[in-house]
Every structure is written in structure tokens, then in C-alpha cells.
Amino acid sequence: MDELKKKRLFDSAASPLIAILAALAVGAIVMLLTGTNPLYAYKEMFTKSFFKPYYLAETLVRSAPIMLSGVAAATVWRAGYINLGMQGQMCVGGLVAAVMAIYLPVHSLWGTALCILGGMAAATLIALIPTYLDYKFNASLIITTLMLNYAINHITNYFVAYPMRDTAGDGMAQQSVQIEQSLRFFRFSNKNAMNTSVFIAILVVILMYFVFTKTKFGYESKITGLNKNFANYGGIKSMKTMFQTMALSGALSGFAACIEIFGVRYRYVNSMFSSTGYAWTGLMAMLIAGYNPLLTLVYSIFLAGLNIGGTALQRTVGVPMQIADIIQCCITLFISVNFLYEFNKKRSGKCRKKVGKRWETGGVA
Amino acid sequence: MNNLYLAAVINTTFRYTTPVLFAALGSLACTKCAVFNVALEGQMLAASFVAIVANYYTHNAFISLLAGVAAGAFVAWIVAVFQIKWKVRDMVVGTAMNLLVQSVTAFLMQAIFGSRGTVQGFGMVPLTKINLSFLKFSPFLYRMFEDLSTIDYLGYIVAVLIFIYFYKTVSGFHLLSVGINADAADSLGIKSQRIQIWAMVFSGILCGFGGVVHAMGNVTVFAENMTSGRGFIAMGAASMAQSHPLGAIASSLFFGTALSLSKTLQGYINSYFTEAIPYLCTVLAITIYGVVISTQRRKATIKM
């Protein structure tokens, strides 16, 4: 019993570690191919992400939208539905919040709260469109959410290119005007971007852990994800779960966008959520974390650090910063296999009856 | 709007259809044997990039084509190993692989060409163009088929060949059977996993063609994430065709039209909105498709 617990603990710690090391090895090979000393590059990368105050602050600030969008994705994925539209939801949430902040007579903390709520509401609505299409017309959530990312990105860019464009200065940059001082999250110093929003993001993620593990909603969505028929049989309406999780996911994505706008950028910038790839990094973080919000938090900080370190690496060594993304994708892939390896080991040790598939119920349409 | 302009629009439609058609065929080849291929996008992008790199070094369109197709197949093979052999969830492998290819291509683009954004010029050659001189009698028809590459025509031929393969050959029969009941196939000595892996690799080859045409069919160019969702559009096309290879021609032409409209309408509507057209069309199309299917079902139940 105790042995079993110990072994499980070991497994749960060892498999991500192995995956990370393997992914770093892949990164090293890639760097060797481009003629860079990987040891030097990694040293550079990790010092300039976690071990210097300025970079650590940057990493933490970067991790906030990542962890929120990661938890947003986890909310839906663990219920067995697929939301790939966090990026589009962030765009809409961010744009609406920015519009409210710029054009409404709102000030100070309450103003910020109002704008964020507006942004979250807008993102929620956008997330519910594909949900409704899936519910009503059986339009695959995977395709619709992804397609909306592209469409929304183009359309939101229109606003900062034309009606909302900041014409001050040379007016070349496609971005909105800045939001006023009193609406911004508090920054601790002028030297870095560290601000209060990061702590709020962490609190929200911890809250989501509580929601996932201790509440009726968390239980119902988890069961729906594991076996929809079982959920239906027990009185859980899987369609209701889909709407609930997608709405929550949209709201979290919208919140993630607001954190970036009110804490870091102070304006809506052309393609600000598609070029940074927060949503996708978040998705990777939550996949590595196996839908667990607390682990998502940890991995978000780690992946954010890789990104920050990667950017620094590009500046100093000249290795393209995409090395960070390569490592991040490799971790996800390696972890996914490792999970299964364990699963197989467990299964092969036990009585395994191969039951023929009853084709009345099975089969692919 | 004069006639020749219309011909030009149709011509653009053909060009935009080809990559979608190839990828849609790849998607349905997997679906038919019960594999869900989410990494179409990554397979196309890898092919586009490798074709451009090969082009840059060899200035030979044929070698570029082969290299691109091989790259598509290679990515598909990795996906197949993860997804089919190691039974990793399709969405996880697919998403991670799409992102991986996206970042690897962006990385290598900077490492090889030293540029960010787009790669163009360097004396790279496009695919061989065919002009049907016997159509010269009609400027409209001539313009319609002007400067299409061999691969553009190949797409439709491949669709027909796949149709024949599925429904007339023994091997295609086995592939379909795996999609219906893999356990039964296994119990009768047909190695279903092997067939699934090959189907995935085959879909990689098809996506490879799609990716190469996308990069070298018109202007020879590579841009970061240049497939921009075409793999998923193709997935929509395949599902609208109910995984029928000939149906895929029709649905791909529809998406080709949407893609070409997004370019040709730019003179009339703000480009930020026209760029969104193909994506909104995809959402709309699979929704309408859902409506049609559900009313068909309802009719079927009322009939009795």
C-alpha cells in the first residue's frame, strides 16, 4: 500500500522529468546542427529566464496569460470536448475590454473590473457560438473553434488598423491608443513589467483547482470526459456540461487577455494574441500537466521561462527563438507517450480479457 | 465585371482548390480506416518548407516536389507511430505536431535563409505550368485553365484513383474493413495497425503534394505558418464529403472558391474582412451540412 503510493509518486515525478530532459536533448541536437554550443546556449537560456531578477519578472508576467488560457483549455478538454479557440476568445475579450477602457468614462479599480468583466463576457459569448453550432447542428467543435481563431484575428486587426488606430507619433504601428493610467494594474517598479495581475492570475488558477476537484461542476465535467454514457445514465446532461465548460473556458480566456492588456501592453496591438502564441503555449502546458491546474501553473512558468530565455538567446547568440517552442512541443509529445507506457505496464500485469467489439454500438460514421 | 475576369477568378479557384483537395483526400483516407488525422496542417507545412529548401539548393522543381512529399510522409509517419502504435490521443499528437512543425520551420527558415517572415526569390523555380493550346479558340476557356501546374490536374485524377482503390481493389477493401471493425480484421489475419499506419503515411504523401503546390504552384514562396488553417479546412471538406473521394472534389472546390474570393474581393471590401471569408465559410459550411444531414434524417423517420 505504502509501496504503491511511493511508486506512484515516483512515477508522477519521474515521467515529466524524463520527458523534459529528452526534449532538451532534442533541442541540443537542433542547436548543434546550427553550429551552436548547446551547453552554453542552455546556460544562457536558463539564466536569462529564471536566475536574474529582471528576467524572472518577465517570465512570471509572461506566464500569467499562459496559465489562464491553459486552465481555460483544460476546463473543456477534461470534459471530453475540444476547444482550440482560446486564441480567438482572447482576441475578442481583449479587444472589447480595450474598447471599453478607451471609450467609456471609466476610471480606477472599478473601471478596470468593469472592463475586464465586459471582456470576459464577450469572450464567453464568442466561445458559445461554436458550442451552439455543435449542439444544434453537430458542427465539429475542433474545426469551428480553430477556424474562428483565424477569422477573429483578421477582424479584430481591422479595428486597430482603422477606427481605433493610434495616429500619434509616426502612426505606423497598427495599435490602439493607450488606456489611461488609473485603469492599469499596479507595477512594483519601473524596471520590469511585474505587476499585481500576475498574483491575481495565480489565485484564479488555484481557485480553478478547487473547482475541478471539490465541486459538483468539477465532478460532473470530469465524469462526462471519462464516459459520456455513464454521465448521461447518472443524470448529468452532457450537453449542459459542454455549454458550462465552454462558457467558463471563454471567460478564462477573456480574463487572460485582459491581464495582458491591463497589466503589460496597455493597448490592443495588431495580432497581439496570435503572434505571441499564449493560447497554444497554455494548451501545451495543460497537456503536460494532465489537466491539473496546479501543475499547469508550474509548467506555464517553466514554458514562459523557455520563451523568455529563447528570446534572449536570439539576441545574444543568434539562435532563433523558436527553439523554445520546439522544446515545448517535444515535452508534450514525450509526456503523452510516457503516460501510456505506464498504463500499458499496469494493464499487462493484470487479467486482460479482450472482448470483441460489439459492432452494433461501435464503428465510425 | 467582364468575362475574362470571371475566367481569372475561376482560374484562381482551381489553384486554391488543389492543396485543400489533396489534404481532404489525405484526411478521408485516414477516416476510412478509423484514424483521425489532426496533423494535416503540419504535414502540409512541412512539405511546403522542405520543397522550398530543396528548391533553393537545387533549382529543380521535380526534386523539390519529391523532397516536399517525403517530408509530408515523414511527419505523418511520426504521427502514426505516436497515435497508432503508442495509442496517444489523436488530438494531443495532432496539436503538438502541428505546433512543432510550425516552430521547426520557422526556426530553420531563420537558420537557413537568415530571414523572418517570408522566403522568396533566390532564383527558385515554380512547378511546370501547362497551357492548353487547343483551347485557344476561346479566350475564356484558355484563361480559365491558364498556367495551371500538372499537380493541379493530378489532384482530380488522384481522387478518382482513390475511389477505384477503395471500392474495386482487395487492398482498398481491407482498408475499409479496418474502419468498420478493426477487431474482426485482426481476428482474420489482416494487420489493422499496419494498414492504419500506411493510411496515415499515405495521407502524409497527399498532404505533401498539397503543401508543395501551395508553396510552388503560383508564386514560389514560403511564409511562416503559410498553410494558415488549410489542414483544418480540408478536414471540414472531407467530413462534408462524408469521406467519399469524389464528394471531396466538390467540397474542396467550394472551399477553393471561398479562398479565391478572399483574394479577388479585396478590391471591393476591406482586406481584413475578406481574409476572414474562407474561415467563416468553413464554419458556415459545416453548420449547413449539419442542418442538411439532420433534416434528411428527420425525413427518413417521417417517411415510415
Next chain:
Amino acid sequence: MLVEMKQITKTYGPLVANNKLDLSLNKGEILAVVGENGAGKSTLMKILYGLETCDSGEILIDGKPVRFRSPHDAIANGIGMVQQHFMLFPTFTAAENIVYGHEPKKELIFFDRKDAASQVQALCKQYGMYIQPDIKVADCPVGLQQRIEILKVLYQGVNIIIFDEPSAVLTPQEVSELLKTLKELKNAGKSIILITHKLSEVMEVADRIMVMRLGQLIKTMKKEDTNIEELSFLMVGHKLETREIQKIEQGDAVLQVEHLTLSGTGTKNILDDISIHVRHGEIVGIAGVSGNGQSELIQCLTGIKKFDSGKVIINNTDVSNRSVQENRDSGCACVPEDRYFWGTASDATLLENSIMAHYHKKHMMRYGVLNRKNIKKFTNDMLAEFDVRYTSDKQAGKELSGGNVQKLIVAREISQHSPFLVAAEPTRGIDIGAIDFIHGKLLDKRNSGDGILLVSSELSEIFALSDRIYVMYEGRIAGEFSRAEATRDKVGLIMMGGKLNG
């Protein structure tokens, strides 16, 4: 000696499925392998057919040792198998299914469907088993599907055919057809291994009989030297006791179904004008060959499926086409027919599996937040009471054996203490001890005054527990019997669509 298996041993973890088994088969004979569920018959046959490999022991064919890595090897050595779950492709035609794996070709790669059809017709003629080559398998009744399966095995050109529980899914009439076929095959020179636990069939067709119990070979003997009583004693290992059913006063109806109708995609209704009732203190059995609308009836009663017309009244509340939750609130609990498809989530913990449909009760949840302490106590108490063997309540459901999962489900549903319970196939495929335990619990529930609707394709179970029996055939209630007037013959006749005289 055609086939010999010597000292075959196969273990799955701690479970010894086959312990040093010997089997021999002569040419042109029917060997019956009998034993209860879990005796290891299927495992032994899977080893012979190459679906499993044995840990130790050897297989000889015509005196030569062989090793099968896959069914392909077995077929190449002349061994075919008609499996319990048919290995067919429903959207393909009969001919396509029969020639599968050995398709006639033209021009090397093309599938010659015409030739396939004519070959199938020739095969039909040869063995006197007729079938339309171009009929779709999905349109065939179960008996015909089995015939396709047999033809498929014959097409592979095998001499030895293994039948794994062939009569489990058939109506009594189809069973007699099957037995005739077996005899014809034997006369055509084929050797047959028949796995079953139905002793009457064995006595009708078998030449020799091999009895297994708990992975051990008990005895092999000639048919002439034995009888049903001895066989059943050898199979079970002790005399079967029949349970006394206590007489109790039956109250008002707790379930009332009026004219329930559910349409299908075709021209026929899946459920057609069903009117049944269950009273307090009564177990009502629904007998029938599976696939005659029982599954749909259960789903309509519990609110999972919406029906076209009719009424369902549970505990005096009209719950027609209401949600599952409303159904449960009005006093309905359900042991679903498939424990993995409906009854549990294999990857969820025992805690999570146990609190389904309980978790929103007051002591477990407040303001949407679950009370872990009470949930733990509830689960552990419940699992202990129902004798579920587990090591930790955080174990995943898939780590339990089938019988224990079934006990968990029964425990969960009985703990609802609802006035009405649907028990669908409550003991399918589990060991005798667990069956006995679950039957006891169901009877206790009945004796405490609750109503139970027992849906089972196992006639013996229906007869062991029911106060009243309905028989379903093609979506209709084809007959109703009280306990006193029901006999196996009468019920069996109705099950296959026959009519009682008078």
C-alpha cells in the same frame, strides 16, 4: 489423433486461467468442452486459435508440434473458429464477409465480387446452408449472421472448427437449426470443438465431453457414459441449491407503462405499444433474446432515450420523456445492462464511481461543493456492505474485476433505497459467487416492499427470481405469465415469435 494440447498453462497475473490442461480431438468427432463462466474454456480455445499464447505446454497437430502466433497461423494449419461475438463487417455483404482475407482477384489487385458471390453459392450448396450472397450483414437476423460466420470459416478450408458458445445469442428454434448444422458438418468430415455451458445441447450432439472447472480439467468422457446430472455436478462442484422465494403481499403499482412506442429509422417500431406494470414487493422479469427492444425499453424507462408516445409513471409521478434526473428523483434506480458502457467510468476512482446519482444529496454536497469526508465514509461503508474487494477507494475502476465492478454498481443503485429498480442483466459474465450474492440482494430489496423490473437474456435468472414474467419479441410484449404458469417451453416458444395454442 488430429489435435493434441498437452499441459497447457496460462496465467493472467495472479489468476490461473488454465492449469496444465490436456485436450485431444479425433477426426470427424464433436468434442464438447463444458464448464461454468470463468472455467477457462474460452482461454483454452483462444490459445488453440492463436489469439493468446500459452505460458507453457505444447500443441500437436497430426503429431507435429506447432506454435501459433496469430489466428493466421491457426487457419493455415486448418483450425477455424466461430467466435461468440461475431467478427463480421455489418455494412459489407454476406459474400464479402465470407471471402474476407482470401478474396478472389482479377488482374492481381482488383476484387472480383462476382466470382466471390458464385463461390459462396457453391459453398452454400456443398454444405446445405443457404444464404443470399449480396445481402447486407446488418440486415440479417442473428441466426443468419452466425451462418455467415460458419460459412466464412468453411471458406477458409479448415478441418477443425471451434464454436465458442454458439447458442448464447440464438432463439431455441435457431439453436435446433445450429445443432443440425453441427451434425452435418461432422458427417462432412469436419472435426468440431463445441464450447458451451448448456448441457442439453451437449447431450444431443457431442461424441465426447470434457468438463472444466476453475482452470482445471475435471474429467473427459464419452457421451454414453454420462448424463446431465453428473455433468452439472462435475461442472459446479456441488449440488445446486434452488432459492426459496418468500411469499409476500404485493401492493400498488410502482411502475406503470402505458402504450409506450418508440419509432426506429426503418418501417418498424423499435418499441411497439408496450404496456406493463410492476407492483411493490414484486420482481417482474422481462425475458427475450437480446436485441428485441429490451435495451431501448430500459433507456426509455430511465429517461435516457425519448420516446414517441405513451406514458411512464413511476411511483405515481408521470415521468414520460423527462430527464434522467427527474426520473431518479421520482424513485427510479437502475443497474444498467453494460457495466463498462453505461455503468462506470473505468478511469475514474472508486469514489467517483460510487457517488454517481448520490452526490447531490444533502450530506455529500452543499452549495455545489462536495463533502469529501462524507463521500469517503459513504463509499467505504457501501463497498464493505456489498463485499466489493478493493485495496483503496482511490483505485481506478478498471483495476477491479468484472464481478466486483458489477457488485459496486448494484451496491450503488440499491443504496438509493428507491421504491423502484430496473435491474438489467445484473449478473452477465460474472462468477457464481457474485451471482448468488447479487440475487440475494435483489430478493432482499423485493422483500422489503420495493418493485424490481428484471431484464435478462438468461432464462434461468428470470425463472430464479421473478414473480411475474413478460416476454419481449420484436419490440412488443408477446406474452405474460405468472410464476405458477410459466414453463421454459412456453416462454421459449414466445421468445422466438411463436404463439401458444388456446
